[in-house]
Amino acid sequence: MKTVLHITEAFGGGIQTALCSYAKTTNGDPIRHLLLARLRPKDDTGMAVNALFDEVHTVEGSLLNFFLAARKAVLDIQPDVIHLHSSFAGFLGRYLPKGKAKMVYTPHCYAFERRDIPEWKQDIYLRLETFGLSRIDVIAGCSERECDLAGALGAKRTIHLNNYADLDDAVSKQPLNTDSEKINVVLVGRVSPQKDPHFLLETLKSLKAYPESDKINFHWLGGGNADMEKALREAGVEVSGLIPHAQLLERFKQADLYLHTAAWEGMPLTILEAARLRVPMILRIIGATQNLHYPFLVSTPDTMAKQIVRFYQNRHHPDYQDSIEVFNREFSAEKQREALHLIYGS
Missing domain, CATH: 3.40.50.2000 (Glycogen Phosphorylase B;)
Structure with missing residues (x-):
């Protein structure tokens, strides 16, 4: 022993x-x-x-x-x-x-x-x-x-x-919403420089150029820096504030799409939780994600906005779920x- x-x-x-x-x-x-x-x-x-x-x-x-x-x-x-x-x-x-x-x-x-x-x-x-x-x-x-x-x-x-990410079966098997006119996009974590809410704010600016932008709702599950929270809310993002992990997961599993905007990380557990919940993901390229061999990686807010719109238009496409299954095996x-x-x- x-x-x-x-x-x-x-x-x-x-x-x-x-x-x-x-x-x-x-x-x-x-x-x-x-x-x-x-x-x-x-x-x-x-x-x-x-x-x-x-x-x-x-x-x-x-x-x-x-x-x-x-x-x-x-x-x-x-x-x-x-x-x-x-x-x-x-x-x-x-x-x-x-x-x-x-x-x-x-x-x-x-x-x-x-x-x-x-x-x-x-x-x-x-x-x-x-x-x-x-x-x-x-x-x-x-x-x-x-x-x-x-x-x-x-x-x-x-x-x-x-x-x-160890999530029980009742949580991890949620059907993807493919019929609603509007979709819910979530981000998870502390509202802090590490999670880089500024990257999201720039993404939202780029997203305004697309007619689909008013059909996409953004939710930040977490809280932190008061000024950053204020900037997110002013941009139309719903900020939950700090909530217990169990409550966070309940909201997370209702998401249509997960965004990861962090500027630096080790290996983000929120990405693994999203994969276990079978929530499609768009990930920012940083040191921790650059070698993941995941197809939906972006380097700039503009390309993230394009990927969000592409997901809205094709969220039934099997590539999203297939890539998640590969992730879960790895x-x-x-x-x-x-x-x-x-x-x-x-």
Whole structure:
């Protein structure tokens, strides 16, 4: 039996979903999943983590409190594997007592990939990732690009740990609406520079050139920056504000089309959730999506607007659902399970 201690400084959103999927896909295997997470204000932690993990420990307060709690947990538990999640936990993990444990690190999008900070700060984050890297035994990248970046930094070993959206059958089998005159287009996530609402606003400007534009309703499922929310609403986008994950999924599954506009990401779980819900997608080309071999990728707001109109005109076309089925095969629970066993050596 392997004891894996997951340590994360950021336990909202995609990281929470990813960690829960690790526990689910290896349920019944000889792996004990323990969790130490720092809780941050406004993080949605509504998923049933206590039922999924053998032990759950949470920390509030400063990063120093988080580090001290992580150190104590490692010394008390003596895990076989220490699995660090997010850049902050990855950096602090360099200072944890390791003993005989294997140290694994999943960045869930490197901090130096951020595009809302100046280049000098990106360079600092990049240099910090190389500091103490020899103590990390495996970088389990959540995308092929993350593995490539880790290799360029000098990682000992990289393994692709594919994300997987675990949704029950009742949620994941929703019929596509092909008859309504109007369609609902959704975006999901925090209203923040990372998700790049400005890209959507520019897309809406381009969309006005098409007569179909008044038959397309846009919904942003999430909340965040007040000024960005205001700009979206003024452009005619319905913004839900922060809502529980279960409620988000209920609204998500009613969508006709999903747009992904983020400027940078690791491997976006919202894309995988859309695929599991069988919601057709148009994805912006960024590092995390450029190698997906998905046919509906765009690089500019203008081309995204064109693809939205094309979908409106041809949303019954089998290419949309066929491409989703390929996506679901590539990002499956079994592939994630195999990767976890390879990473943990179990």
